[in-house]
Structure formats: structure tokens, C-alpha cells
Amino acid sequence: MLLTxxxxxxQLLKEIVSEGDHVIDATMGNGNDTLFLAELVGETGQVYAFDIQEQALQNTREKIADYKERTTLFLAGHETIEEKIAADQPIKAAIFNLGYLPKSDKQIxxxxxxxxxxxxxxxxxxxxGGRMIIVIYYGHEGGEAEKNEVIDFCQKLPQEEFRVLNYQFINQRNSPPILLCVEKKSD
Ligand SMILES: C[S@@+](CC[C@H](N)C(=O)[O-])C[C@H]1O[C@@H](n2cnc3c(N)ncnc32)[C@H](O)[C@@H]1O
Incomplete structure (x- = not known):
């Protein structure tokens, strides 16, 4: 069966992330991706996770209780990655789940x-060979505009440097999520 x-x-993360890698969860939310990544990077790797809601950090902290040493949780927007993560720190993978935190304030x-x-x-x-994955939820107010801008940004990435995949079910009701995967090519 086709994967959601x-x-x-x-699956795309599992294929490339391994022990010792440094990775980013750009939208921590309930911590599902943070936990998944923490298991992939192992004891010697590091997951940097970002969210602007205290609730997200609390939920995630509980989820990754066994993996505290390999995770760094920031109560900060992902727009601060530039200042929070050293410019020479190689990042193997990153994931975004755009939109709002389920069962929480839909305005955030x-x-x-x-x-x-x-x-x-x-x-x-x-x-x-690293991958940046963006799962776009866009059914909410403001979602459509973000979807368009993110797709536009990714579509304009130079083909010499990146491969960009768009994965989406096109016959489903209620704005099914769109997955974009940007993979960095070898020099
Ligand atoms: C769809 S949820 C993420 C779900 C999450 N990946 C999980 O496993 O539960 C989107 C999250 O993005 C967060 N968010 C909104 N603006 C943000 C920003 N500028 N930087 C980081 N996170 C942000 C929201 O607070 C919300 O928790």
C-alpha cells in the first residue's frame, strides 16, 4: 500500500539518518518526529528541535525522557536556526510539519x-546526500499562502545542487498533506 x-x-529519514548524525526537527509539536529522529541518531548523534509553544516542549520532554543527552529542545522559532546552530555544523536531515499543533490553538x-x-x-x-523534508498541511486559514510560498521556494532551488520531490495523493478530499523532500546532490 502507498504510504501516507x-x-x-x-521512511525518507530512515533511509539516510544513522548513528552519530546531527539533525533538526523544525516543528517539534508533540515530539513524534523528535523521538523518531533521536532513535535514528543513536547515543553519539544530536537532534535539535524547535517550537514556539511551551506546551510542545512539555509534551516532547516527556516523550524523549530516555534520550535527553541526544536532544536539544529550543523554545524558539525555527527562524533562529541561523543563530542557534553553528554555521559549520553539518546537518544530515531536517523535518518540518507545517500548520498548527493538533488539539491546540489553531491560531498559532x-x-x-x-x-x-x-x-x-x-x-x-x-x-x-542530506535531506530536508517539509510536510505541508494547508487546510487552515493562512495554510494555502504558506503552501504556495514553500513550493515556490523549493521549485526554484538549482537543479545542479538539489533534487526536489513532491509526494501527494491527488484524488483525496480535505486538502491531503503535501510532502516535499529536498536532497542535496554531491558536488
Ligand atoms: C503540525 S505541528 C508539528 C507536529 C509535530 N511534528 C509532531 O510530531 O507532533 C506544527 C508546530 O509548529 C509550531 N510552530 C509554529 N511556528 C513555529 C516557528 N516559527 N518555529 C518552530 N515551530 C513553530 C507550532 O507551535 C506547532 O507545534
């Missing part, structure tokens, strides 16, 4: 400008 966007995002959403700032900071640090 969520499942496929994990990711925004096109800050999402773009974060994507730029990640791409500067991405290793050869």
Missing part, C-alpha cells in the same frame, strides 16, 4: 516568511 505523507517522511501556525528563513539556514548546513 507522514509515514513516507519517516507556521508562517511563510519564518519557514523560508529556516529552510535557508538548513540548506546552508545540509550534507551531501
Amino acid at each position: 505523507a507522514l509515514r513516507y517522511s519517516h 501556525i507556521t508562517l511563510p516568511e519564518t519557514t523560508k528563513q529556516a529552510m535557508q539556514a538548513i540548506l546552508k548546513r545540509l550534507t551531501t
Whole structure:
């Protein structure tokens, strides 16, 4: 059976992330991706996770209780990646789940400008063969505009440097999520 966007995002991460890697969860939320990544990077790796809501940090802290040493949780927007993560720190993978935190305040959403700032900071640090995955939820108010800007940004990435995949079910009701995967080519 074809994988959902969520499942496929994990598959794409699993294929490339291994012990010792440094990776980013750009939208921590309930910590599902942070936990998944913490298991992949092992004891010697590091997951940097970002969210602007205290609730997200609390939920994530509980989830990764066994993996405290290999995770760094920031109560800060992903637009601060540029200042929080050293410019020479290689990043093997990053994931975004855009939109709002399920069962929480639907007014607190990711925004096109800050999402773009974060994507730029990640791409500067991405290793050869590294992947930046963006799962776009866009059914909410403001979601459509963000979707368009993120797709536009990724479509304009130079083909000599990046491969960009778009994965989406196109016959489903209710705005099914879109998965974009940007993979850095070898020099
Ligand atoms: C769809 S949820 C993420 C779900 C999460 N990946 C999980 O596994 O539960 C989107 C999250 O992005 C967060 N968010 C909104 N603006 C943000 C920003 N500028 N930087 C980081 N996170 C942000 C929201 O607070 C929300 O928790």
C-alpha cells in the first residue's frame, strides 16, 4: 500500500539518518518526529528541535525522557536556526510539519516568511546526500499562502545542487498533506 505523507517522511529519514548524525526537527509539536529522529541518531548523534509553544516542549520532554543527552529542545522559532546552530555544523536531515499543533490553538501556525528563513539556514548546513523534508498541511486559514510560498521556494532551488520531490495523493478530499523532500546532490 502507498504510504501516507507522514509515514513516507519517516521512511525518507530512515533511509539516510544513522548513528552519530546531527539533525533538526523544525516543528517539534508533540515530539513524534523528535523521538523518531533521536532513535535514528543513536547515543553519539544530536537532534535539535524547535517550537514556539511551551506546551510542545512539555509534551516532547516527556516523550524523549530516555534520550535527553541526544536532544536539544529550543523554545524558539525555527527562524533562529541561523543563530542557534553553528554555521559549520553539518546537518544530515531536517523535518518540518507545517500548520498548527493538533488539539491546540489553531491560531498559532507556521508562517511563510519564518519557514523560508529556516529552510535557508538548513540548506546552508545540509550534507551531501542530506535531506530536508517539509510536510505541508494547508487546510487552515493562512495554510494555502504558506503552501504556495514553500513550493515556490523549493521549485526554484538549482537543479545542479538539489533534487526536489513532491509526494501527494491527488484524488483525496480535505486538502491531503503535501510532502516535499529536498536532497542535496554531491558536488
Ligand atoms: C503540525 S505541528 C508539528 C507536529 C509535530 N511534528 C509532531 O510530531 O507532533 C506544527 C508546530 O509548529 C509550531 N510552530 C509554529 N511556528 C513555529 C516557528 N516559527 N518555529 C518552530 N515551530 C513553530 C507550532 O507551535 C506547532 O507545534
